[in-house]
Amino acid sequence: MGRGVETRELLRAVLERQPLFELLESNSASLAEVQAELDVSRSTAHRVVKQFESAGLISYQEGRYELTPLGYMVAEEIRGATKTVAVAQRLSPLLPTLSEEAEPFDFTAFADSEVATPEAGDPYRPIRRLILKINQVTALQELSPTIPEPAYLQSLFDRVQDELCASVVFSRWVVNRLQKSDKVALEEAISTGSLDVRIDDPVGFRLIIADDCVYLIGYNDDASRLRLVVDAHSADAYDWANTYFRKRWDEATPYEEEYEDAIQ
Structure with a gap:
């Protein structure tokens, strides 16, 4: 699989789980807090954070998850793109x-x-x-x-x-x-x-x-x-x-x- 395809799939996953990144932008979170924010089962929450951890966007420190510098950058770009598209739709x-x-x-x-x-x-x-x-x-x-x-x-x-x-x-x-x-x-x-x-x-x-x-x-x-x-x-x-x-x-x-x- 090419790097471009991998990047697109990662961005799609971040967009789908944007509430998680909004949560971690303000503070670190436990797995239970991630589960509550995403409103998913514990096993699904664990799978989600592991996916982003392996991609270098999230790290696990002392029982809590937090964004890496790369994670912060991706979250900011996704938020900006989402806002731009929303405004463009209103002003179409x-x-x-x-x-x-x-x-x-x-x-x-x-x-x-x-x-x-x-x-x-x-x-x-x-x-x-x-x-x-x-x-x-x-x-x-x-x-x-x-x-x-x-x-x-x-x-x-x-x-x-x-x-x-x-x-x-x-x-x-x-x-x-x-x-x-x-x-x-x-x-x-x-x-x-x-x-x-x-x-x-x-x-x-x-x-x-x-x-x-x-x-x-x-x-x-x-x-x-x-x-x-x-x-x-x-x-x-x-x-x-x-x-x-x-x-x-x-x-x-x-x-x-x-x-x-x-x-x-």
């Missing part, structure tokens, strides 16, 4: 567009995020959370491939008249539509100096950074229907989002350059 509608971006996406940063999806008869439920958030924050950064919902857009325009400072990157198509439908409100908001708009090629998802909260919003292929809103509060999520936003912001064209006569 966003994966096609995230995978196309040059900035690597940090899945683990969104491990504790909340995911909201439209409900039958209430397709804008996730967006109402965003509107509530906008009415509370003082700083906002946004990348949007589509025209924001009317209620969201109105809240944005109203809040920059007050104490919100916002930096927004819209696609050229979105700005052209706003020029037709909300030109006066848009340019009044920009004229306050608290709304800075730039124009760039559209991204495949919507990103909003509201103070230290990060929102990823996924749409269908033509960005006409909302599919999910991801709400993350970790420092790592903020760092990833801020880095990605600043890169797109620096590449975008200021609104005033695109529409030289728009702002007087």
